[in-house]
Amino acid sequence: MKILNNLLLILVAVSIISCDEKRVFDEYKSVGTSWHKDSIVKFKLPKLDVNKKFNLFVNIRDNNDFPYSNLFLIVSLEQPNKKVKVDTLEYQMANLDGTLLGDGFSDVKESKLFYKQNQSFNLKGDYKIKIQQAVRQTGKIVGDKELKGITEVGFRIESTE
Numbered sequence: 001m002k003i004l005n006n007l008l009l010i011l012v013a014v015s016i017i018s019c020d021e022k023r024v025f026d027e028y029k030s031v032g033t034s035w036h037k038d039s040i041v042k043f044k045l046p047k048l049d050v051n052k053k054f055n056l057f058v059n060i061r062d063n064n065d066f067p068y069s070n071l072f073l074i075v076s077l078e079q080p081n082k083k084v085k086v087d088t089l090e091y092q093m094a095n096l097d098g099t100l101l102g103d104g105f106s107d108v109k110e111s112k113l114f115y116k117q118n119q120s121f122n123l124k125g126d127y128k129i130k131i132q133q134a135v136r137q138t139g140k141i142v143g144d145k146e147l148k149g150i151t152e153v154g155f156r157i158e159s160t161e
Contacts, residue, residue, distance in 0.1 A: 024048065024157040037132075041130070052160070056116040060111045073091070074132045108151070
């Protein structure tokens with residue numbers, strides 16, 4: 001019986017690992033129960049093959065305290081030569097009825113949001129990602145100081161091969 005249990009454990013572990021073959025980098029940072037507008041989430045990327053292309057994602061974990069249907073982000077990609085590419089992005093986070101999009105069975109949902117497709121990292125050195133929320137109420141210039149319902153921000157890199 002012990003051998004059967006060990007074999008089952010090994011099979012489960014192998015199946016979990018093999019389901020995510022394209023993952024190159026996947027990391028999350030907690031922002032607490034709300035994401036402050038001045039809080040910039042930073043990731044130092046691993047050394048990547050200069051001959052390959054990758055798909056990049058921003059991952060968000062949110063809950064029912066998130067009050068909006070859309071999420072606005074400012075994402076910066078700093079290259080080794082210190083050149084910075086900045087994108088302002090908008091993502092739909094909820095259905096028309098207010099239910100959150102994303103994966104998860106409880107009130108916590110995980111959303112995998114496309115950032116860049118077929119991205120190459122052809123400069124040798126360190127690449128850095130910075131992510132900041134830029135949500136504002138309709139008609140207001142000043143952004144939300146505390147964006148409730150966002151608990152973690154992540155960044156993921158997948159191989160295109």
